[in-house]
Amino acid sequence: MVNVGVMGTGYVGLVHGAVLSSYGFRVTCMDVDEHKIERLNQGISPIYEPGLEELLHEGLEKGTLSFTTSAQQVVQSSDVLFIAVGTPAKEDGSADLSYVWEVVQQIGKYINGYKVIVSKSTMPVGTSRSIALYLDGSLRGTSYRVDVASNPEFLRQGKAVSDSLAPSRVVIGTESEEAKELLKTVYATHLEQDVPFLFTNWESSEMIKYASNSFLAVKISFINELALLSEKVGARIQDIATGMGMDDRISPHFLQAGPGYGGSCFPKDTQAIVDVGRKNGEELYVVRAAIAANDKQKAKMVSKIEEVLSFDGTLKGRTIAIWGLAFKPDTDDIRYAPSYEIIQELLSRGASVKVYCPQGMRLAKQQWTELSSRIQYCDSEAECAQKADAIVLMTEWEQFRTSSWEKIVRTMRGNVFFDMRNMFTEDSVVRQWFQYYPVGSSEYG
Numbered sequence: 001m002v003n004v005g006v007m008g009t010g011y012v013g014l015v016h017g018a019v020l021s022s023y024g025f026r027v028t029c030m031d032v033d034e035h036k037i038e039r040l041n042q043g044i045s046p047i048y049e050p051g052l053e054e055l056l057h058e059g060l061e062k063g064t065l066s067f068t069t070s071a072q073q074v075v076q077s078s079d080v081l082f083i084a085v086g087t088p089a090k091e092d093g094s095a096d097l098s099y100v101w102e103v104v105q106q107i108g109k110y111i112n113g114y115k116v117i118v119s120k121s122t123m124p125v126g127t128s129r130s131i132a133l134y135l136d137g138s139l140r141g142t143s144y145r146v147d148v149a150s151n152p153e154f155l156r157q158g159k160a161v162s163d164s165l166a167p168s169r170v171v172i173g174t175e176s177e178e179a180k181e182l183l184k185t186v187y188a189t190h191l192e193q194d195v196p197f198l199f200t201n202w203e204s205s206e207m208i209k210y211a212s213n214s215f216l217a218v219k220i221s222f223i224n225e226l227a228l229l230s231e232k233v234g235a236r237i238q239d240i241a242t243g244m245g246m247d248d249r250i251s252p253h254f255l256q257a258g259p260g261y262g263g264s265c266f267p268k269d270t271q272a273i274v275d276v277g278r279k280n281g282e283e284l285y286v287v288r289a290a291i292a293a294n295d296k297q298k299a300k301m302v303s304k305i306e307e308v309l310s311f312d313g314t315l316k317g318r319t320i321a322i323w324g325l326a327f328k329p330d331t332d333d334i335r336y337a338p339s340y341e342i343i344q345e346l347l348s349r350g351a352s353v354k355v356y357c358p359q360g361m362r363l364a365k366q367q368w369t370e371l372s373s374r375i376q377y378c379d380s381e382a383e384c385a386q387k388a389d390a391i392v393l394m395t396e397w398e399q400f401r402t403s404s405w406e407k408i409v410r411t412m413r414g415n416v417f418f419d420m421r422n423m424f425t426e427d428s429v430v431r432q433w434f435q436y437y438p439v440g441s442s443e444y445g
C-alpha cells in the first residue's frame with residue numbers, strides 16, 4: 001500500500017488528505033501551525049467545509065489519518081508527498097513561493113528513499129522544473145531519488161469534499177513513468193469512476209491551473225460588465241446569461257452577475273499569470289482587463305448604494321446591514337472577499353455597518369483586525385437588519401431564502417435591499433416588502 005504525506009493542512013491539503021484516507025491509504029498530514037494540528041488530532045476541523053469533519057473523524061478512528069508538526073516524520077513515512085501550502089500574492093502580484101521552498105528544503109533534508117513529490121499548490125510555470133533541479137542537486141552523492149509531478153487542484157470551496165471525491169478531471173504533469181504509475185495507484189478510485197485524466201509535461205500542467213482560473217475570472221468580469229450596461233439600457237442580465245448559456249460553446253455556468261469575484265484563488269492567480277506573462281515578454285491583455293473590470297465592479301456596487309442612500313453626499317447617519325462575508329456560500333473563507341472592500345468603502349463614507357455571516361465571522365474577527373473594531377457583528381440576519389436603513393446581501397447563503405421578511409422589515413428603519421447575488425429576483429415577497437436593487441437590471445428599483 002502506498003503511504004501518503006500531505007504538507008500543509010489548509011482547504012486543499014486537509015480535504016485531500018482526508019479523502020485519500022477514506023480510500024484506505026495511510027495518510028500523514030503535516031503543518032507548521034501547532035494549534036491547527038492539536039485541534040485536528042482532537043477531530044476538530046480548523047475550517048468549515050461540508051462533510052469534512054465526518055471524514056476527519058472516520059480517518060482518525062480507523063487510524064488511516066494522522067497529523068503531525070514534524071516534517072521529518074511526514075517525509076520519512078511517505079512514498080508520495082503532496083505539497084499543499086499556500087502560494088499567496090506578493091505586493092507586485094507575483095506568487096510568493098516561500099512556503100513551497102520551505103517544504104522542498106525539508107524534503108531534501110529528511111529524504112530516506114525514493115519519493116514522488118507532487119504539487120497540489122498552484123505554482124507558476126517553471127516551478128516544478130526548479131524543484132526537480134534543486135532536489136536532484138541536494139541528493140547528489142546519495143542513493144536517494146525523487147520524481148516531481150504537478151497535480152493542480154480544482155476543488156471549489158464549499159464543495160471541496162464532494163469535488164475531491166468526484167473531480168471534474170485529474171491533471172498530472174510529470175516526465176516520469178514511475179511517478180505516473182504511482183499516482184495512478186493513488187487515484188485508482190477516480191480511474192475506476194472514469195474521471196478524465198490528462199497527462200502532460202510540468203509546464204502545461206502548471207499552466208492549466210492558471211488558465212482555468214483566469215478564464216473563469218474573465219467570464220465573471222465579462223458578465224459583470226454587461227450587467228452594468230444592462231442597468232443603463234433596460235436589459236435584464238439574468239435573461240442575457242440564460243440566452244447566452246443556451247449556446248453549448250458558451251455554457252450557462254459562471255455567468256452569474258455579482259459584486260465582483262474574490263476568494264483566495266482568482267485574485268491572486270490572475271495577478272500571478274499576468275506576472276508570468278510579463279516576465280516572458282507576453283502581456284496578457286484579456287486577463288488584465290478582467291482584473292480591472294473586477295475592481296470597477298466593486299466600486300460600482302458602492303456607488304449604487306451611495307446613490308440610493310446618501311444624504312447631502314454622505315452616508316453619515318445611515319446604518320447598513322451586510323448579509324454574508326464569505327466570498328461564496330458554504331465556506332468560512334473570507335480571503336479577498338468583495339464584502340471586505342465594500343464594507344471599507346461604506347465606512348469611509350460615514351455609514352455604520354452591521355454584519356452577519358453564517359460561517360465567515362470567526363475568521364473575519366481574527367483577520368480583519370482593524371476593520372473589526374469599526375463594525376458590529378450580529379448573531380443572525382434578523383438582528384443584523386434591526387434599525388438598518390438597508391440590507392446588502394453579499395453572499396447567497398441558502399438560509400437567507402427563508403428569512404421572515406415581514407418581521408425583518410418591521411424592525412428596520414428603512415426598507416432598501418441590495419441583492420448583490422440576484423438571489424431574490426424571482427421572489428415576489430421580497431420585492432413586495434423592499435425597495436429592491438439586484439445587479440444587472442433596472443426594472444425593480
Ligand code: NAD
Pocket residue numbers: 007008009010011012013030031032033036084085086087099102103120121122123153154155156157264265
Ligand atoms: P491555506 O492557506 O488554507 O493552507 C495552507 C497551509 O499550509 C496552512 O495551514 C499553513 O499553516 C501551511 N503551511 C505553511 N508553511 C508550511 C510548511 N513549511 N510546512 C507545512 N505546512 C505549512 O491554503 P489553501 O487554500 O489550502 O491553498 C493551498 C494551495 O492550493 C495554494 O497554492 C492555492 O492556490 C491552491 N488551491 C487552493 C484552492 C482553494 O479553493 N483554496 C483550490 C485550488 C488550489
